[in-house]
Amino acid sequence: MSDNSLTIKLLILPHGKGLTVPGYATADSAGMDLRAAIPEGEPLTLAPGERGLIPTGITLAIPQGWEGQVRPRSGLAIKKGITVLNAPGTIDADYRGEVGVILINHGDRPVTIERGERIAQILFAPVVQAEWHLVPSLDRTQRQGGFGSTGL
Secondary structure (H helix, E strand, O other): OOOOOOOOEEEEOHHHOOOOOOOEOOOOOOOEEEEOOOOOOOOEEEOOOOEEEEEEEEEEEOOOOEEEEEEOOHHHHHHHOEEEOOOOEEEOOOOOOEEEEEEEEOOOOOEEEOOOOEEEEEEEEEOOOOOOOOOOOOOOOOOOOOOOOOOO
């Protein structure tokens, strides 16, 4: 492990038994692959435009001051049009439920998800909690517009 490593407690739920534990595919991978913990022989098919909550069969105890970020896998996006609907999905440090992944099929064909298939990736990041400071006005900057105000 590198100097910026983090230890996270992982509990495998009964329906997640036998699946590969999330891990890094290469030494420099930023995210660990999450796998579908759907029943063997009962694939899930997402029609074009359909979304579904896919179980992963794991729960986590993320340390205080950190979050888990569930992100799409680029291969699923380009090859099948599948992405994480609320990307990035946030897993708070105090959440102890099963990690679920909301997938949506943006493609033009039905896509079938099988047990153990890599469906998303999870990254961990430090969290900074902000406090509001109410003021009567803000400093002006050169950029006053929004949504395309800097050009195309």
